[in-house]
Amino acid sequence: MKVPITITVNGKKHQAEVEARTLLVHFLREHLRLTGTHVGCDTSGCGACTVLLNGKALKSCTMLAVQADGHEVTTIEGMATNGTLHPIQEGFHQKHGLQCGFCTPGMVMTAADLLSKNPNPDDHQIREALEGNFCRCTGYHNIVESVKYAANAMSE
Amino acid sequence: MTYIGKSVKRLEDKRFLTGKGKYTDDIVLPGMTHAYIVRSPHAHARILNVNTSKAEELPGVIAVFTGKDVAEVNGVPCGWQVNFKNGDTMKEPPHKLLVADKARHMGDGVAMVIAEDYATAKDAAELIVVDYDPLPAVTNTADALKAGAPTVHDDAPNNICFDWELGTDKAVVDAAFEKAHHITTLEYENQRVIPNAIEPRSAIGHYDDTNERYTLYTSSQNPHLIRLLLCAFVLGIPEHKVRVVSPDVGGGFGSKIFHYTEEALVIWASNQIKRPIKWTAERSESFLTDAHGRDHVTKAEMAFDADGNILAMRAKTIANLGAYLSSFAPAVPTWLYGTLLQGLYTTPAVHVDVTAVFTHTTAVDAYRGAGRPEATYLLERLMDTAALEMKMDPAELRKKNFIPPFDGIEQEGYTTQVALQYDSGNYDRVLDRALEMVDYKKFRADQAAARKEGRLLGIGFSTYIEACGIAPSAVVGALGARAGLFESAHVRVHPTGKVSVYTGAHSHGQGHETTFAQVVADKFGIPLEDVILEHGDSDSVAFGMGTYGSRSLAVGGSAIVKSVEKVIAKGTKIAAHLLEASEADIEFAEGKWSVKGTDKAVGFGDVSLTAYVPHNYPEGLEPGMDFSSFYDPANFTYPFGAHIAIVEIDKETGKTTLQRFIAVDDVGNVINPMIVEGQIHGGLAQGIGQALFEGAIYDESGNLMNGTYMDYTMPRADDLPSFEVDNAVTPCPHNPLGVKGAGEAGCIGSTPAVVNAVMDALSPYGIHDVKMPTTSERVWNIIHANEA
Numbered sequence A: 001m002k003v004p005i006t007i008t009v010n011g012k013k014h015q016a017e018v019e020a021r022t023l024l025v026h027f028l029r030e031h032l033r034l035t036g037t038h039v040g041c042d043t044s045g046c047g048a049c050t051v052l053l054n055g056k057a058l059k060s061c062t063m064l065a066v067q068a069d070g071h072e073v074t075t076i077e078g079m080a081t082n083g084t085l086h087p088i089q090e091g092f093h094q095k096h097g098l099q100c101g102f103c104t105p106g107m108v109m110t111a112a113d114l115l116s117k118n119p120n121p122d123d124h125q126i127r128e129a130l131e132g133n134f135c136r137c138t139g140y141h142n143i144v145e146s147v148k149y150a151a152n153a154m155s156e
Numbered sequence B: 001m002t003y004i005g006k007s008v009k010r011l012e013d014k015r016f017l018t019g020k021g022k023y024t025d026d027i028v029l030p031g032m033t034h035a036y037i038v039r040s041p042h043a044h045a046r047i048l049n050v051n052t053s054k055a056e057e058l059p060g061v062i063a064v065f066t067g068k069d070v071a072e073v074n075g076v077p078c079g080w081q082v083n084f085k086n087g088d089t090m091k092e093p094p095h096k097l098l099v100a101d102k103a104r105h106m107g108d109g110v111a112m113v114i115a116e117d118y119a120t121a122k123d124a125a126e127l128i129v130v131d132y133d134p135l136p137a138v139t140n141t142a143d144a145l146k147a148g149a150p151t152v153h154d155d156a157p158n159n160i161c162f163d164w165e166l167g168t169d170k171a172v173v174d175a176a177f178e179k180a181h182h183i184t185t186l187e188y189e190n191q192r193v194i195p196n197a198i199e200p201r202s203a204i205g206h207y208d209d210t211n212e213r214y215t216l217y218t219s220s221q222n223p224h225l226i227r228l229l230l231c232a233f234v235l236g237i238p239e240h241k242v243r244v245v246s247p248d249v250g251g252g253f254g255s256k257i258f259h260y261t262e263e264a265l266v267i268w269a270s271n272q273i274k275r276p277i278k279w280t281a282e283r284s285e286s287f288l289t290d291a292h293g294r295d296h297v298t299k300a301e302m303a304f305d306a307d308g309n310i311l312a313m314r315a316k317t318i319a320n321l322g323a324y325l326s327s328f329a330p331a332v333p334t335w336l337y338g339t340l341l342q343g344l345y346t347t348p349a350v351h352v353d354v355t356a357v358f359t360h361t362t363a364v365d366a367y368r369g370a371g372r373p374e375a376t377y378l379l380e381r382l383m384d385t386a387a388l389e390m391k392m393d394p395a396e397l398r399k400k401n402f403i404p405p406f407d408g409i410e411q412e413g414y415t416t417q418v419a420l421q422y423d424s425g426n427y428d429r430v431l432d433r434a435l436e437m438v439d440y441k442k443f444r445a446d447q448a449a450a451r452k453e454g455r456l457l458g459i460g461f462s463t464y465i466e467a468c469g470i471a472p473s474a475v476v477g478a479l480g481a482r483a484g485l486f487e488s489a490h491v492r493v494h495p496t497g498k499v500s501v502y503t504g505a506h507s508h509g510q511g512h513e514t515t516f517a518q519v520v521a522d523k524f525g526i527p528l529e530d531v532i533l534e535h536g537d538s539d540s541v542a543f544g545m546g547t548y549g550s551r552s553l554a555v556g557g558s559a560i561v562k563s564v565e566k567v568i569a570k571g572t573k574i575a576a577h578l579l580e581a582s583e584a585d586i587e588f589a590e591g592k593w594s595v596k597g598t599d600k601a602v603g604f605g606d607v608s609l610t611a612y613v614p615h616n617y618p619e620g621l622e623p624g625m626d627f628s629s630f631y632d633p634a635n636f637t638y639p640f641g642a643h644i645a646i647v648e649i650d651k652e653t654g655k656t657t658l659q660r661f662i663a664v665d666d667v668g669n670v671i672n673p674m675i676v677e678g679q680i681h682g683g684l685a686q687g688i689g690q691a692l693f694e695g696a697i698y699d700e701s702g703n704l705m706n707g708t709y710m711d712y713t714m715p716r717a718d719d720l721p722s723f724e725v726d727n728a729v730t731p732c733p734h735n736p737l738g739v740k741g742a743g744e745a746g747c748i749g750s751t752p753a754v755v756n757a758v759m760d761a762l763s764p765y766g767i768h769d770v771k772m773p774t775t776s777e778r779v780w781n782i783i784h785a786n787e788a
């Protein structure tokens, strides 16, 4: 059964008909071809699929597309403005917070949520905030540095 | 030098940071279909019947294939042959693309459904009825050898794949033990871990029947090798009509080296249905089908004289290879393990004996470090345990036994008892630096004070060596490799002086696009942005052996340097002609060729243009500026380092907190310190993960009990501290860049350091051993058993 939905993604309104069982992450990846949001697991444990729903971090594999009907979603593709990286993206670049890049979109979105609530987090708070996101490459050290870089840049 | 040695920010970052990375699952081909694989829920079962009729009737289903359909197709081969001690060839049972008669591990592929979309394929899979006759299974490594253990393959009696030994004459080793003042013995499991690259494996097969060409997109660390195995061994299709592309790959850690059945299946089936097919693993499938790592059961003993000098080391290991031989599985517990069992020490007698067994589990193969972490764990756990038993300082005990410094130029390389010649080393230097960073004296004072308060504070050491830059082809060929391990590079200078570099190495997080460009830009004296690196596509890159074994820069980078030198040599001829000087008088530096001792010079761009517009040109010289090279290393490279862990254990909960981790690694010359540090960090996290958290758990009947992220405890951000890392530089004497490789170091050194620290913390209870992973439960039980 197809259900009509309207979701605003990265500021653009999308109307679509989806199977009721379609997950938000599959809607983003397959219907909108926004493949920056990744799928790393089937138990909502890795965080690679994290997006912002109405400004709050959400694992987009835990939500059906129909549940996002009428809401606003921001994905990694919506973070940079006119080719300028968002300070969090810039932080990851400056501090080598990514290696293979697969966890990165989820990390950036989770960090965005953290910094919106706590603009000046300490190491411990950053690590706690990121504990829903696996990174197998970086050992997290440089991700923590990246988020701190972003916090500084954003408070200037 | 403008770029070499500088922490240049990565050129590849932008696409990943903006969501524009292109991983295999992101690719959509016109007319593409989707595959789902039905997998055995049993570890060992006869397959009596597979009924696919309901599935085939489901609208949207295109085809269903079972083991019977691929019965005539070869299975995936093994790329390394190890022989029994008596010279017999190892047991090499077939590994079919889908099984028809028997499932041999949980997750063994039984059928493949192909449908218009993934959800339909999965729905159809639910409609397939497989009639299994479950059989008893053996999953535990040591149990595989026991009398009456269930048999994995009928043609491998007692589940033995091979037995193997290496080292000093066993009688000499045993005699040294007879004379020992002290013997330290450990019996332990180096538990099975699951690699868990965050990108699940994915493959797209496309057969284009107009051109009779195949394209495979696959999340692989070595596309060319996959092509070779696929064409020559599995499907018998013409190699020149097969293109293999490994686009962006989300981490590998070894698990994406190997040729997997799904790669062959999507290619084979795309020819059957004449449409492209995508298969992407769900995480639960990754847990069950990505090759696992480690899984040794070992008894190791070290003999000392009264002063703490090592007299001998002997070890006996049973290595679990799983149900089938993965591509390089036999090499891991033998030539990548036994050869490192002398470590950094002058041990005069070393012997290792390995029995490799089949079990009803997922295949085991190289996982970050591959054999070398197992060797380091063995030696370094012995060293700290011996220090504790002999009441010696663990750092002093090591220093007493270190091989003295040698650079491999003035002083010869160091020949071990276990078949290697180390290239260069300075082992005291890394340990001294680590001790300085930790402030060792102060730590011991703090520890004594903490113990008085009843707090459990511990320090653990690990000084390791690894064999990287894999590998000299003739040497590994003599040891059973069925492939060469050279690397290729192609440097194409365009008429405008811009440069494209094609490497057979593959980057899946290592940052080659930056590091390799740094090397080329510096060698040519041109801006970094004038160089681009291409990799991962067999249509553009002539050949490659891929990325693993910390080999990319040491072997692949050296191949690039060879091509760079060919460009400079040809440029010298052109420049001599343009400058009307003799070749001998021309020198190349900072992007220009000049006549020695004059200011007459011609730039890189001018020479490049002349090569393509050869109007005023040396007679007889070919136009163009385009060189490919192959580099086969003279030896392995031998990075080494000293790691120190400090932990505190909470008595009430048994929880271990890793307070500090200090790593001083010597990986030879460093092209990009930022990237090297990142590699070390990532390796540390994985090694620490094994020490404290990770481990595959199989139940009696062979079910993988913790095959999800709910159950398999990989380190998360709040489980780890920030790391304190530094490096020393002992250049590699035998490759042009003097580099040794940094990808595995962190993972090799860290595991024993952490376990040693836990043991040290628990030493007030008289503990000399603790099982890995040192979970809260295990530690709590130790505390409570000993407090009573």
Ligand code: FES
Binding pocket: A038, A039, A040, A041, A042, A043, A044, A045, A046, A047, A048, A049, A050, A059, A060, A061, A062
């Ligand atoms: S895909 Fe892993 S949490 Fe969503």
Ligand code: FES
Binding pocket: A097, A098, A099, A100, A101, A102, A103, A104, A134, A135, A136, A137, A138, B198, B250, B251, B509
């Ligand atoms: S950068 Fe590879 S998983 Fe985080």
